[in-house]
Amino acid sequence: MSVMNRALQQLKEKGYKKTKQRERIIEIFASHDQYVPAKKILQDMQKEFPNISFDTVYRNLYLLSGENVLEATELEGEKHFRLSCGTGHHHHHFICTDCGKTKLIEFCPMEKINEDLKGYDVESHKFEIYGKCPLCA
The missing domain is CATH 1.10.10.10 (Winged helix-like DNA-binding domain superfamily/Winged helix DNA-binding domain)
Incomplete structure (x- = not known):
């Protein structure tokens, strides 16, 4: 499809x-x-x-x-x-600040961050990295 x-x-x-x-x-x-x-x-x-x-x-x-x-x-x-990516699995993105293209990041830092948030109820999160892609750098 x-x-x-x-x-x-x-x-x-x-x-x-x-x-x-x-x-x-x-x-x-x-x-x-x-x-x-x-x-x-x-x-x-x-x-x-x-x-x-x-x-x-x-x-x-x-x-x-x-x-x-x-x-x-x-x-x-x-x-x-x-x-939306429609990958069906949790992931994040690198976003080029010049052209807007993205690169999928499979790693999620929440596992580590959750260790620092014991007792807190995290409802959601958003993690993006901004910079220049190889073509724009």
Whole structure:
């Protein structure tokens, strides 16, 4: 199953309608193997939907993010999104601050950190490493 079909199927299973706008947003992300700023998604969407508002795009990005179709991070004070990896296992990412490309990191530091947090109830965590990829360095 393609990445796009997997994302659309995931939304369908959660009871969301398949709209042309959501389908196009997912299509845009499927063509980028990196984090993309929300305003770039808006620009791409306006080519096909000239009257689409930033609010509509942002609402869809947050919906898709909330349903784990997209992953979100913040780079230089701006939200960036990418399609979720769909690996089915816990992992983290290195994120290039220039091009937005990512590299999967299989190691999770929480095992060590949990030793320092005895008695604390950790509900979730997010671990990202930022820097320049070999092509941008």
